[in-house]
Amino acid sequence: MSMPEKQLKFGEAIKEAVAEEMRRDPVVFMMGEDVAASGNIFKVLVGLYEEFGAERVIDTPISEAGFVGLGVGAALTGMRPVIEIMFGDFIALTMDQLVNQAAKIRYMSGGQAKVPLTIRATMGAGRSSAAQHSQSLHAWTSHIPGLKVVMPSTPADAKGLLKSAIRDDNPTLFYEDKMMYNLKGPVPDGDITIPFGQADIKRTGDDVTLMATSSMVHVALGAADILEQKGISAEVVDPRTLVPLDKKTLVESVSKTTRAVVIDEGYQSFGITAELTSVVYEGAFDFLEAPIVRIGAMDVPIPYSKPLEDATIPQEQDVVEAVTAMM
Amino acid sequence: MSMPEKQLKFGEAIKEAVAEEMRRDPVVFMMGEDVAASGNIFKVLVGLYEEFGAERVIDTPISEAGFVGLGVGAALTGMRPVIEIMFGDFIALTMDQLVNQAAKIRYMSGGQAKVPLTIRATMGAGRSSAAQHSQSLHAWTSHIPGLKVVMPSTPADAKGLLKSAIRDDNPTLFYEDKMMYNLKGPVPDGDITIPFGQADIKRTGDDVTLMATSSMVHVALGAADILEQKGISAEVVDPRTLVPLDKKTLVESVSKTTRAVVIDEGYQSFGITAELTSVVYEGAFDFLEAPIVRIGAMDVPIPYSKPLEDATIPQEQDVVEAVTAMM
Amino acid sequence: MSVDDRLAMEMYRGMLRIRRFEEQILNIYTAGLMDGIAHLYIGEEAVAVGVCSVLNDEDYITSTHRGHGHCVAKGGRLDRMMAEVMGRVTGYCRGKGGSMHIADMSLGILGANGIVGGGFGIATGAAMSAKMRRTDQVAVCFFGDGAANQGVFFEVMNCAAIWNLPVIYVCENNQYGEHTATDSVTAGECIADRARPFGIPSEVVDGMDVLAVREATVEAVERARAGQGAAMIECVTYRYRGHHVGDPGLAYRSKEEIDEWIAKDPVEGWKRRMLATGAATESDFHAVDEAVEKEVLDAVESAKAAPWPEVTEVRKHVYA
Amino acid sequence: MSVDDRLAMEMYRGMLRIRRFEEQILNIYTAGLMDGIAHLYIGEEAVAVGVCSVLNDEDYITSTHRGHGHCVAKGGRLDRMMAEVMGRVTGYCRGKGGSMHIADMSLGILGANGIVGGGFGIATGAAMSAKMRRTDQVAVCFFGDGAANQGVFFEVMNCAAIWNLPVIYVCENNQYGEHTATDSVTAGECIADRARPFGIPSEVVDGMDVLAVREATVEAVERARAGQGAAMIECVTYRYRGHHVGDPGLAYRSKEEIDEWIAKDPVEGWKRRMLATGAATESDFHAVDEAVEKEVLDAVESAKAAPWPEVTEVRKHVYA
Ligand SMILES: Cc1ncc(C[n+]2csc(CCOP(=O)(O)OP(=O)(O)O)c2C)c(N)n1
Ligand SMILES: Cc1ncc(C[n+]2csc(CCOP(=O)(O)OP(=O)(O)O)c2C)c(N)n1
Ligand SMILES: [Mg+2]
Numbered sequence A, B: 001m002s003m004p005e006k007q008l009k010f011g012e013a014i015k016e017a018v019a020e021e022m023r024r025d026p027v028v029f030m031m032g033e034d035v036a037a038s039g040n041i042f043k044v045l046v047g048l049y050e051e052f053g054a055e056r057v058i059d060t061p062i063s064e065a066g067f068v069g070l071g072v073g074a075a076l077t078g079m080r081p082v083i084e085i086m087f088g089d090f091i092a093l094t095m096d097q098l099v100n101q102a103a104k105i106r107y108m109s110g111g112q113a114k115v116p117l118t119i120r121a122t123m124g125a126g127r128s129s130a131a132q133h134s135q136s137l138h139a140w141t142s143h144i145p146g147l148k149v150v151m152p153s154t155p156a157d158a159k160g161l162l163k164s165a166i167r168d169d170n171p172t173l174f175y176e177d178k179m180m181y182n183l184k185g186p187v188p189d190g191d192i193t194i195p196f197g198q199a200d201i202k203r204t205g206d207d208v209t210l211m212a213t214s215s216m217v218h219v220a221l222g223a224a225d226i227l228e229q230k231g232i233s234a235e236v237v238d239p240r241t242l243v244p245l246d247k248k249t250l251v252e253s254v255s256k257t258t259r260a261v262v263i264d265e266g267y268q269s270f271g272i273t274a275e276l277t278s279v280v281y282e283g284a285f286d287f288l289e290a291p292i293v294r295i296g297a298m299d300v301p302i303p304y305s306k307p308l309e310d311a312t313i314p315q316e317q318d319v320v321e322a323v324t325a326m327m
Numbered sequence C, D: 001m002s003v004d005d006r007l008a009m010e011m012y013r014g015m016l017r018i019r020r021f022e023e024q025i026l027n028i029y030t031a032g033l034m035d036g037i038a039h040l041y042i043g044e045e046a047v048a049v050g051v052c053s054v055l056n057d058e059d060y061i062t063s064t065h066r067g068h069g070h071c072v073a074k075g076g077r078l079d080r081m082m083a084e085v086m087g088r089v090t091g092y093c094r095g096k097g098g099s100m101h102i103a104d105m106s107l108g109i110l111g112a113n114g115i116v117g118g119g120f121g122i123a124t125g126a127a128m129s130a131k132m133r134r135t136d137q138v139a140v141c142f143f144g145d146g147a148a149n150q151g152v153f154f155e156v157m158n159c160a161a162i163w164n165l166p167v168i169y170v171c172e173n174n175q176y177g178e179h180t181a182t183d184s185v186t187a188g189e190c191i192a193d194r195a196r197p198f199g200i201p202s203e204v205v206d207g208m209d210v211l212a213v214r215e216a217t218v219e220a221v222e223r224a225r226a227g228q229g230a231a232m233i234e235c236v237t238y239r240y241r242g243h244h245v246g247d248p249g250l251a252y253r254s255k256e257e258i259d260e261w262i263a264k265d266p267v268e269g270w271k272r273r274m275l276a277t278g279a280a281t282e283s284d285f286h287a288v289d290e291a292v293e294k295e296v297l298d299a300v301e302s303a304k305a306a307p308w309p310e311v312t313e314v315r316k317h318v319y320a
C-alpha cells in the first residue's frame, strides 16, 4: 500500500512545514526581512501572513544580529521562533548570536535552559549574484557544538526535516539551496516528521558511493545516470543532517562500494567534504580501494559573470570524471 | 656559524614584530581594545604606546565589527592596520567584515584593490575562562578564500610570521594561543621574516607523523618524548600557516612514516583536523598503514570547571594512546 | 523616603549581601580557591538592588560579565552562586558556567554573559516573548558603558521601539571599560541620549543612590507593564576594585578618583539616610549585618565542601 | 541659484547620465542580456549628483547595492560599468563583481556593496586613513534607510566622533527597504536624529532637489576638511522602479504614491529651474540630451561587443 502523497515544489514544502507547525503550536512564529506581506523575496512564504497575521509573521528591520538575538531571547522564554536569513552569506552577521549565545546557553547554564530556535538560511550559487549573495557557509555552524545543521535535498525531506527542526529544543540551522525552490517532488500527506541523524540512500549502487548534500544530491544523481551508461553503478547517499551526522550509513555504503566521492557546495578547503571524508576513512579504511575524492566549490570568491560562476560550482561532469579516474 | 639570537617569550616576540614593522613602515598601526597605555590585557604590547604614541597605537571602543570594518577601509586606502581581537571568540562579531568584505574586495574589484590587514586574535582554552573566552575558531576563516591564516607555535615563528603577515598585501588572521605568551624560545636577531606556506618539521622521526598546530605542537612534542621512551620515533610537523597550506611537506612526512595523528585545538568536528587528514590521504593514500587519527577539542562548549575543561583539550596522553593503538 | 521602612531595610540588606559576597569572592580568588576570574560589583550595588526591588520573580533580567550583583538582587542563592564560581557541581550551572554565566531560569535570571553586549538581544527577545504570550512580564537588560558601543544595542532598541516591547535598558556607567576610560571611547554627552532617536524615553540617574535608581525603574516598569514600551536608564556609578579580581585597578585611575567615589558609597550612604530618617536603628543594622555575614560565610563553606563535577558531566547538556 | 550656469548644467548632465544609464540597464535586463540583477537608481539622481558635485577625484565614496548612480556621479565610465553589468572582461571588475560590486579605486570609488550597511566600516576607515596620512581627503558613505538599522552604523559613528574623522554619512531615505515600508521598521522621527547622540551634526534635506543636497554637502565637506569631523545628511527621496530590475514595485505601494514622487522629479525639476532662471536654453538641453543619449547607447554597444572573461580568469585575483 503506497502512502498518500502529492507533488510539491521544494519551496512549497517549506511553507507547508512552517504553516503546519504554526497551526499546531501557538508559540511558533516566523520572522525575517520581507517575510510578511511579501511572503519573502523568493515568494516561498506567500500565504502565511494572510493566515497567521502580523503578530506571528513578522517583518524585521535589516538588523540580522539583532533579530537573531531576539530569537534567542524569545526561544529561551517559551517561544519557538523560526527566523529567515534571506541570503546565507548574512549568517556572517549573526555568528556571535548563534555561536556564543544560542549554541552555548544550555550548556553554560548546566542544562537549565533550552533554545528551540530554527534559522532558515538560503545557500547556493548559480544566479549570477556574485560573491556576497551566493555562498554556502554551512561548514561554520557545523563546527559548533550545540547547534544542529540540516541540509534538505528534496521537497519531502525539506518538509519532514523542517517540522523536526521547529519541534527540536535546540538551535537548528536549516539551509535551503535557493536554486531548488522550484524543484518538484512527492511529499507524503499528513503530519510526517523526519528524524535528524538518518542519512538517506537516494539511489543504491555497488561500485562507488557519491556522498552529497543539498542540491549536490541532484548533481550526484545526474552523474549516477551518466555513470550507469558507462557501466558503473553509483550509490548516492545524502546525510540530510550534518549535525547530528549518521556516520554509520556513510561508512556502511563505502564499505560496500569501496570507493567514494564527496560533493558539497561549500568552499572545498576546510569544509564539509573534509569532515565527511575523514569520517569515512575512520570507519572504512580497510575497505577503500582508492583515495576518496572531494568536490566542493572552487576556493575563490564566487564571481558574477556566468561562465566564471559556472566554473566554481561542482557539476555532474566533475563527478563523472572523478569516478571514472578512480575505477 | 650559528645565527645570533636571543631568548624571547612568545608574547615578546609578537611585540617585537609589531614594533619593528611600525618602525620600518609609517603606515603600519595597531588598534584594539586596551592596547594602548595598558599594552593589552595580556601585557603583550607594553611599550608600543610609549614608543609610537596614541596616533599609532589606538584604544578602540568595544565595537569589534566596527573597528575591523575601519581596518578594512584603512587598508584599502594606503594603511596597514594590525588589529587585535582580545579573545578569539569575538571573531564571531567580525565575520561579516572579514568574510564578506576584507576577503572578497580584491576579487570582486577584478584585482584593483588590496587589503593589507592583519588581525591578531587569541585562541585556546586552559584558563578556566568558560565557553565564550576559550574557543579556537580558526577553522572558520581557513574556509574562506581570500583570507590567509597563520598559527605560530614558537617565539621565532611568531615573530617571523607576524612580520610577514604585516607585509602581506592580503587580509591575514594571526592566531595566538594565549597559553603560550610566556613560553620562551630562541629568536634570531635582525629583520627575519618567515614565508607563508612552509611547514616546519619540529622534530624528525620515522614511525609516525604528528601534525599539530599552535600550542598543540608542544603537546605533540611532549608526546613524542614519551613515545621515544616506548621505542616509537615520532616526527612532529607544524604547518605554521593553514592558508596557504604546505601540503607537500605534510604528505612527504606521512609517506615516509606511514602513520599520522592530527592535533588541533579547534572543535574536532568539521574543523582543521578534517582538512589536514583529507589532504594527507589525497597525497599519501598508498603509503598509509593505519587510519589517520584526529584529535581536536571535544565537541562541547568549553566548560568552566577545571577538571571538565581539562577533559576537553587534547593532551599528550591522548596522542600517546592514539599512536600506541595504531602501531 | 518614598519607600516604607521594611523595603528600605530590604534594599540595604540586598546591597550588603552583594558587597559581602563580592568580598568573599576576592578572598577566595586570593586564596587560590577559584580557577577562573570574576568581575566584582563592589561600588555598584545600588543599581542592581534599586532596579530589582521593582521586579517580580516572573520578570526577566539579562546580566553581564560583572553579574553577581544582578543575580543576588533578583533573588539568586548565594550558596549556589559561590559553588558555581568555585566550579562545583552544586553550583547554578553544575560548574560548567562559572562566574560569567550564572543563570537561574526559574527566577528569570537569563544569565550573566561573557560577551560584552550579549544580553541585548536576549532581553529584548524575552520582552518580545512576554508580549506575544500576553503576560505582564518585563525584561531588564543590564549593560555597561562599554557595551553601549556594541551595534546590536541600537538594533534591538529599534526593534523594541517599533514593536513597543516591555524592555528596560539599564546602563551601568562605571566610567571604565576594562582599563579604558569611558569618555575616551564614547562620543556624546551621555549614554542615555542614545535611546532618544528611537523615541525611547531615557534618563540619567545617580547610580550610587538606590532610591533614585528604584524610582526611575518604577516609572519605567509601570510604563512597560501598561503596554507603553521600552525605556532606558543610565546609572552613573563606579567600580571600586579593578576590572576583575586579578586587576588592582590602579594603573589607569587615581587614588583620589577612587576615594571620591567611595565617599558616595551606596551602602553606607543608604544606611546613613535610613538612620537620619529613623527608618531603622543601629541595632537593626547590626542584626542585618550579622545575618548577612553569616549567610555569606555559610555559602563559602558549603561551596568549599561541595563536590566537583564528575568528568562524565562534560558531555552532558550540549543538546536538549 | 548658488551655482554658476556651467555647474548647473553639469549637474543636469550628471543626473541625466544616470537616468539614461539605468533605463538602458532595464532594457538589457528585459532583453535577457544580463545574468544577474541590478537595483535602479531612477528617481534618486539628485542625491548622488548633489553630493559628488562637491567632491574631488581624491575623495572617497562607498556605495551600495543601488550603486550605479554614485559611480556615475563620482566620474565612473559608463562603458566599463555597462560591461561589468553584462559580465564582460572589459568591465570595471573584469566581470567578477557585477552591478553590486562596481569599483574604481583610481577615482576613490571604494565599491558598491551587496551587504546592506557594508560601506559603513570602509568609508569610516578610509576617513581614518586620510586623517592618519594627513591628506585633506574626505570620505562619503552612501547608505539606505534600511541600512540605518544595521548596528555597525552606530559603531562607526561613535568612532568617527571620538576620533574626529572626515566622513560624511549620506542616507538615501527612499521610503522602502525592499518591499518593506521604512516607517514600519524604523523607529523615531527621522534617521538624521541617529547621529545626534554622538554629537555628529545632521540634517534632513530634500533629496529630490540637487541644489539642496549640494548645499548640505558643501557645508559638511568644508567642516570635514577643516578638521571638524563627521556629519550626516538624510536625503528624502524615492525610487521610481521596483527594488530591482525584476520587481515591478507595485505590490507594496500605490500608483498614486509613485506619481506624487514623480511629480517632484529631480531631473525635470532641475531643468525647469534652470530654464526659469535662464541658466540654459531649450537648445542647450537638447544638445546635452543628445550627447548623453549617444554616450549611453555607445556604452551598451561596446559592452555587447566586449569579450567574456576566459575561464582561466576565475582563479586570478583571489590573493594579491
Ligand atoms: C564582545 C566582547 N568584547 C570584548 C570583551 C572583553 N571585555 C570584557 S569586559 C570588558 C569591558 C566592558 O566594559 P563595560 O561594558 O563598561 O562593563 P564594566 O566591566 O565596566 O562593568 C571588555 C572589553 C568581551 N568580553 N566581549
Ligand atoms: C546584510 C544584508 N541584509 C539584507 C540584504 C538584502 N537586501 C538587499 S537590499 C535590501 C534593502 C535595503 O534597503 P535600503 O538600505 O533602504 O536601500 P534601498 O534598496 O532602499 O536603496 C535588503 C534587505 C542584504 N543585501 N544585506
Ligand atoms: Mg564600564
Ligand SMILES: [Mg+2]
Pocket: D144, D145, D146, D172, D173, D174, D175, D176, D177, D178
Ligand atoms: Mg531604502
